[in-house]
Amino acid sequence: xxxxxxxxxxxxxxxxxxxxxxxxxxxxxxxxxxxxxxxxxxxxxxxxxxxxxxxxxxxxxxxxxxxxxxxxxxxxxxxxxxxxxxxxxxxxxxxxxxxxxxxxxxxxxxxxxxxxxxxxxxxxxxxxxxxxxxxxxxxxxx
Amino acid sequence: xxxxxxxxxxxxxxxxxxxxxxxxxxxxxxxxxxxxxxxxxxxxxxxxxxxxxxxxxxxxxxxxxxxxxxxxxxxxxxxxxxxxxxxxxxxxxxxxxxxxxxxxxxxxxxxxxxxxxxxxxxxxxxxxxxxxxxxxxxxx
Numbered sequence: 001x002x003x004x005x006x007x008x009x010x011x012x013x014x015x016x017x018x019x020x021x022x023x024x025x026x027x028x029x030x031x032x033x034x035x036x037x038x039x040x041x042x043x044x045x046x047x048x049x050x051x052x053x054x055x056x057x058x059x060x061x062x063x064x065x066x067x068x069x070x071x072x073x074x075x076x077x078x079x080x081x082x083x084x085x086x087x088x089x090x091x092x093x094x095x096x097x098x099x100x101x102x103x104x105x106x107x108x109x110x111x112x113x114x115x116x117x118x119x120x121x122x123x124x125x126x127x128x129x130x131x132x133x134x135x136x137x138x139x140x141x142x
Numbered sequence: 143x144x145x146x147x148x149x150x151x152x153x154x155x156x157x158x159x160x161x162x163x164x165x166x167x168x169x170x171x172x173x174x175x176x177x178x179x180x181x182x183x184x185x186x187x188x189x190x191x192x193x194x195x196x197x198x199x200x201x202x203x204x205x206x207x208x209x210x211x212x213x214x215x216x217x218x219x220x221x222x223x224x225x226x227x228x229x230x231x232x233x234x235x236x237x238x239x240x241x242x243x244x245x246x247x248x249x250x251x252x253x254x255x256x257x258x259x260x261x262x263x264x265x266x267x268x269x270x271x272x273x274x275x276x277x278x279x280x281x282x
Binding site for chain 2: 021024025027070071072073075076108112115116120121122123126127129130131133134
């Protein structure tokens, strides 16, 4: 396991929430598309993630936040980011196809899940996975 | 724009309402008896996890280790695989992992935490800092 900065993850989630909400309020589907690309890029190349760069180059040097390092695994965080990118990608496609309600629901879902994690320390993915497993829809690996 | 603000407010209200219901569910277990789970005359934390739960390993486990390092011998921690012991998970209405059940030394349930519970939160729930203060005062 490596040391992961949990404040960087929270910064990422809060930034994600702000942009998704702004896109919704300003009726700006292009912003959803851009955000999907940004998240997809930072999933593939974490060191070039836009929010990570903002955190490292702006928030930390200005003393707005301090690093909060913990032993952790990078993979699940990248996976969550990839899921966020996929949701936003589908949201953008839906908005382009005039499925406005579906598009904005997906956009706001990303915002809600990110904020629930930040504010309540509640991993929505873990909840869904656990419930699916209890319902027998996911089998335990041998 | 005003309609969109209204939608946002409704979404936020729904999230808060769902969270309040989850908290209410957790509170409903408070004060119930769990004496059968105690092994010693010490408070107990039941930490529910599953083998593939990453936050259980990377966040909850370190928080529990930290608690035990800070208060050695003051609290028992028992890890429970919720998939191996579903009856225990059902008993405390476990909705997700990680979850923790905090039991007082007399067997009464103090709190059920759905989601990650950090060391400071568990310390406050068990009032470990307060007890340490009281012990220090009585020794003086």
